[in-house]
Amino acid sequence: MVTRVPPRSPRPRRGVRFLLTSGAAALALAAGSVVPGNPLAPAPQEAQADDGDKTTLTVAVAQSVDSLSPFLAQRLISTSIHRLMYDYLTNYDAKDNQAIPALATEWKPSADKLTWTYTIRSDSKWSDGRKATAEDAAWTFNKMMTDEAAATSNGSFVGNFKKVTAPTPERLVIELKEPQATMAALDVPIVPRHVWEKVGDFSKFNNDQKFPVVGNGPFILTEYKVDSYVKLKANKDFWRGSPKFDEIVFRYYKDQDAAVAALRKGEVSFVAGSPSLTPAQSASLKTAENIKVNDAPGRRFYALATNPGARTKDGTRFGDGHPALLDQRVRQALFMAVDRRTIIDRVFQGHAVEGEGYIPPRFKEYFWTPSAGQKLSYDPAKAAALLDEAGYRKNGAGKRVGKDGKPLDLRILCHATDPNDKAIGKYLQEWWGDLGIGLKVNCLDNVSDPWYAGEYDLAFDGWSVNPDPDFVLSIHTCAALPAKPKESAATDNFICDKQYDELYAKQLAEYDPAKRADLVKQMESRLYDTGYMNVMAYPNAVEAYRTDQIKSITTMPSAAGNIYGQDGYWSWWSAVPAAGASSGSSDEGGSSTGVLIGIGVAVVVLAGGGLLFAMRRRSTAEDRE
Amino acid sequence: MSTDSTPALLKSAPGVDSARTDGPAPAGPSARGPRSRSTTAYLRYAAGKLAGAAISLFAVLVTSFFLFRLIPGDPVKQMTGGRQVSTEQIAAMRREFGLDLPLWQQFTEYCGKALTGDFGTSYQFRAPVMDKISEALPATLLLTGTAFVIYTVIGIWLGARSAWRNGSFGDRFNTAFALTLYSVPSFWLGLLLIITLSVGIGPIPGIFPTGGMESGDASGFGYVLDVAHHLVLPVVTLVAVEYARTLLVMRSSLLDEMGSDYLTTARAKGLRDDLVRRRHAVPNAMLPTVTLLFVNLGNTVAGAILVETVFSWPGLGGLFYQALSVPDLPLVQALFFVFAAAVILMNTLADVIYPLLDPRVGR
Numbered sequence: 001m002v003t004r005v006p007p008r009s010p011r012p013r014r015g016v017r018f019l020l021t022s023g024a025a026a027l028a029l030a031a032g033s034v035v036p037g038n039p040l041a042p043a044p045q046e047a048q049a050d051d052g053d054k055t056t057l058t059v060a061v062a063q064s065v066d067s068l069s070p071f072l073a074q075r076l077i078s079t080s081i082h083r084l085m086y087d088y089l090t091n092y093d094a095k096d097n098q099a100i101p102a103l104a105t106e107w108k109p110s111a112d113k114l115t116w117t118y119t120i121r122s123d124s125k126w127s128d129g130r131k132a133t134a135e136d137a138a139w140t141f142n143k144m145m146t147d148e149a150a151a152t153s154n155g156s157f158v159g160n161f162k163k164v165t166a167p168t169p170e171r172l173v174i175e176l177k178e179p180q181a182t183m184a185a186l187d188v189p190i191v192p193r194h195v196w197e198k199v200g201d202f203s204k205f206n207n208d209q210k211f212p213v214v215g216n217g218p219f220i221l222t223e224y225k226v227d228s229y230v231k232l233k234a235n236k237d238f239w240r241g242s243p244k245f246d247e248i249v250f251r252y253y254k255d256q257d258a259a260v261a262a263l264r265k266g267e268v269s270f271v272a273g274s275p276s277l278t279p280a281q282s283a284s285l286k287t288a289e290n291i292k293v294n295d296a297p298g299r300r301f302y303a304l305a306t307n308p309g310a311r312t313k314d315g316t317r318f319g320d321g322h323p324a325l326l327d328q329r330v331r332q333a334l335f336m337a338v339d340r341r342t343i344i345d346r347v348f349q350g351h352a353v354e355g356e357g358y359i360p361p362r363f364k365e366y367f368w369t370p371s372a373g374q375k376l377s378y379d380p381a382k383a384a385a386l387l388d389e390a391g392y393r394k395n396g397a398g399k400r401v402g403k404d405g406k407p408l409d410l411r412i413l414c415h416a417t418d419p420n421d422k423a424i425g426k427y428l429q430e431w432w433g434d435l436g437i438g439l440k441v442n443c444l445d446n447v448s449d450p451w452y453a454g455e456y457d458l459a460f461d462g463w464s465v466n467p468d469p470d471f472v473l474s475i476h477t478c479a480a481l482p483a484k485p486k487e488s489a490a491t492d493n494f495i496c497d498k499q500y501d502e503l504y505a506k507q508l509a510e511y512d513p514a515k516r517a518d519l520v521k522q523m524e525s526r527l528y529d530t531g532y533m534n535v536m537a538y539p540n541a542v543e544a545y546r547t548d549q550i551k552s553i554t555t556m557p558s559a560a561g562n563i564y565g566q567d568g569y570w571s572w573w574s575a576v577p578a579a580g581a582s583s584g585s586s587d588e589g590g591s592s593t594g595v596l597i598g599i600g601v602a603v604v605v606l607a608g609g610g611l612l613f614a615m616r617r618r619s620t621a622e623d624r625e
Numbered sequence: 626m627s628t629d630s631t632p633a634l635l636k637s638a639p640g641v642d643s644a645r646t647d648g649p650a651p652a653g654p655s656a657r658g659p660r661s662r663s664t665t666a667y668l669r670y671a672a673g674k675l676a677g678a679a680i681s682l683f684a685v686l687v688t689s690f691f692l693f694r695l696i697p698g699d700p701v702k703q704m705t706g707g708r709q710v711s712t713e714q715i716a717a718m719r720r721e722f723g724l725d726l727p728l729w730q731q732f733t734e735y736c737g738k739a740l741t742g743d744f745g746t747s748y749q750f751r752a753p754v755m756d757k758i759s760e761a762l763p764a765t766l767l768l769t770g771t772a773f774v775i776y777t778v779i780g781i782w783l784g785a786r787s788a789w790r791n792g793s794f795g796d797r798f799n800t801a802f803a804l805t806l807y808s809v810p811s812f813w814l815g816l817l818l819i820i821t822l823s824v825g826i827g828p829i830p831g832i833f834p835t836g837g838m839e840s841g842d843a844s845g846f847g848y849v850l851d852v853a854h855h856l857v858l859p860v861v862t863l864v865a866v867e868y869a870r871t872l873l874v875m876r877s878s879l880l881d882e883m884g885s886d887y888l889t890t891a892r893a894k895g896l897r898d899d900l901v902r903r904r905h906a907v908p909n910a911m912l913p914t915v916t917l918l919f920v921n922l923g924n925t926v927a928g929a930i931l932v933e934t935v936f937s938w939p940g941l942g943g944l945f946y947q948a949l950s951v952p953d954l955p956l957v958q959a960l961f962f963v964f965a966a967a968v969i970l971m972n973t974l975a976d977v978i979y980p981l982l983d984p985r986v987g988r
Contacts, residue, residue, distance in 0.1 A: 155713065223841070
């Protein structure tokens with residue numbers, strides 16, 4: 001039967017069969033049916049529905065936990081979880097960010113301002129039944145003061161502490177080296193002494209082996225699986241009252257689009273985005289059913305920083321900042337040529353507020369706006385005049401040149417990971433180009449090296465501000481400058497201004513809130529005038545949640561504020577489950593259809609396989625003839 | 626295939642048509658003659674390969690130390706950036722990580738410890754790096770291993786069929802389809818699958834989870850099903866993007882065999898076409914595919930960073946990305962070493978196995 005053999009004369013039927021085979025393979029691939037077992041798999045989640053009426057709030061997160069030890073944790077995800085696990089001495093009112101009682105019910109300074117006495121509440125219990133006392137707090141602070149490893153995350157809070165004692169279980173006494181106005185803003189989780197004194201090496205203990213973890217916050221950590229989920233259950237005995245949800249789960253979605261998809265599906269109740277949902281994502285979610293987009297005033301400022309001439313504490317100059325920027329008029333002219341309105345409308349697509357003072361408006365007490373006379377409004381003509389006055393005139397080619405005849409060409413440091421930096425960089429090139437100034441936008445994955453080395457002219461800068469502004473103010477003092485050139489230091493932008501420093505020292509020693517706020521505003525005013533650091537925008541925090549799972553949730557500030565990463569536990573503690581949110585609903589909707597479809601796909605594939613097999617048998621049979 | 630393929634392999638040696646006793650001793654009965662001599666030759670060959678691998682491993686160990694110190698960025702600055710830290714805290718971290726020591730001292734300490742399997746403690750996670758790696762390794766192996774098996778089988782099978790019917794509509798369709806998928810960015814395909822099959826669009830219901838490896842509330846057999854359920858979409862994505870390579874290699878090496886005389890002989894014996902392909906042509910065309918297979922196998926350890934990210938799979942790819950962005954030196958060094966070691970070991974294994982598959986190799 002020689003004629004049958006040569007492959008070069010395939011009979012049409014064979015071609016069809018081959019095509020079928022390929023098609024089946026392609027179909028199998030596309031239908032995702034190549035792995036056995038999938039049709040049945042929705043079952044386990046469905047099974048959970050029988051667990052009673054447990055309500056679960058699922059939050060999509062992306063950032064990996066660095067450590068669950070409050071002594072080591074540095075990342076937002078970890079410190080947010082610690083807020084839920086442990087009570088701090090004080091908390092911040094969701095309404096207006098004022099310090100309010102937490103583990104401490106009262107705090108008072110001594111007449112000489114150097115001793116603070118805290119009254120510790122008597123109704124806070126650790127989850128293992130023991131009472132939380134002043135001794136736990138004293139032990140926590142003392143550990144941070146004596147063990148370098150325990151100071152890793154919060155050491156800066158105890159830097160000015162001389163002695164911490166607990167004369168009675170209800171009284172905590174902190175003695176200071178210098179007066180410090182921030183004593184109602186000690187964001188340090190207080191841990192149970194009887195558990196933590198057994199820990200040997202604090203630099204290696206991550207608090208993630210034994211569950212549930214003993215705590216006294218509104219939630220108790222019950223389970224943690226690296227990069228998969230973190231689970232906490234409600235602390236029914238929490239002194240402020242039990243949370244309304246029975247369980248909160250932080251589930252990992254490393255890709256923000258995937259997290260948004262999970263929200264649409266109902267797999268998660270809440271998505272924050274890191275740091276925010278993109279304009280496109282929020283636009284698409286706004287029209288989705290049962291989803292509320294929370295376009296909240298953020299806690300960040302987004303600023304244009306100019307290199308004031310990098311130097312060390314003792315005045316040694318280093319780096320290569322452009323000398324023209326040492327002239328205040330040049331710095332102010334540059335900022336006056338920045339059209340903040342366009343940045344808000346085009347780059348942030350409306351999800352930001354135009355910049356004014358250093359501290360964002362959500363912190364009302366400290367929010368400052370420049371007076372009409374001092375405001376550096378967008379005014380290219382005035383900017384050009386200022387530059388002329390400073391001696392940078394346009395040459396024949398339309399370029400501004402200095403007295404030395406060199407054209408004014410600047411560089412700006414941009415974070416390659418931040419699309420806003422890149423977009424605004426383009427605008428700056430255009431606006432400053434019109435003024436006759438050249439700009440090179442230098443986008444890097446890692447800006448910290450040139451930054452610390454002072455090798456930049458301008459930079460995109462931004463910080464997240466705390467209810468107590470001390471830290472973001474401290475990073476512009478002369479004391480924050482590095483000891484040696486290029487060494488890392490607390491300074492943000494090498495600013496060292498005598499007037500600013502004097503005001504800083506005064507506010508830190510001012511225990512009267514109103515007077516202190518006034519001093520802080522004076523600092524902001526001074527900073528604004530120097531032109532070293534001008535805020536372009538306060539970006540919003542855009543986040544979204546499912547209204548069919550969360551009925552209500554407290555934002556911070558409560559009138560209009562954010563949900564994720566609050567300075568307190570208000571959002572998760574206050575969240576009220578929606579009627580349909582009882583167990584399972586936070587997972588898959590329509591799983592039973594899923595099972596049916598899955599089975600359907602499996603049947604189709606099996607049938608296809610069977611058909612192929614049958615055809616094969618037939619041809620084999622022919623071959624045997 | 627071992628029993629089946631041996632005769633085919635022996636027949637193979639295209640170009641070496643007679644069994645000469647000397648010379649490059651192809652195959653067939655001649656190989657059986659000086660068995661002890663060939664065994665020693667093989668052992669010497671294998672030992673050479675193993676020694677080469679050991680040297681490569683050491684070179685990787687040294688490279689990994691210096692390579693990642695070239696990345697711009699200071700780990701301590703990067704980790705403390707944007708946080709409230711004092712200068713003392715920064716100095717303390719440097720001391721703790723040993724970054725205050727001179728480079729040569731860091732290097733000798735690293736080498737000394739690495740030789741005993743201790744790669745140090747991760748900067749950002751404060752845990753022994755080997756613990757972090759062994760935590761993420763199973764997830765990666767499960768994902769890439771499953772995908773590897775599936776795309777290898779599909780690739781070889783479709784590749785062989787395509788070559789056998791080359792030029793036909795099926796071949797063209799098949800190759801074009803595979804190449805199209807091959808050129809699709811995996812994260813994009815992954816997102817499409819999430820939108821269609823996880824969330825559901827129109828009449829298509831969302832039947833698969835959006836991400837992660839488990840729901841976190843199943844146990845026992847339910848847990849296995851749960852993980853399998855989560856595994857489907859990432860595996861499909863990986864297979865779709867990867868199978869083209871195996872397919873193309875298989876197809877072209879089989880095409881090379883197509884005109885061979887031994888196939889005509891086989892047909893002349895009256896063998897069915899399928900048998901000619903399966904027993905005679907395919908085994909001979911397998912060698913290049915086996916090479917690719919081992920390379921792929923070595924790469925499975927490195928994970929698939931994009932697919933792991935889109936599907937939030939807690940594997941090594943994601944860990945490597947996090948380690949690089951700090952840079953978390955002990956962790957990147959160890960991961961780099963593990964990834965390279967996997968490839969080196971697999972290549973060595975391939976080298977060692979070749980002579981068993983094709984006696985021409987290694988003489």
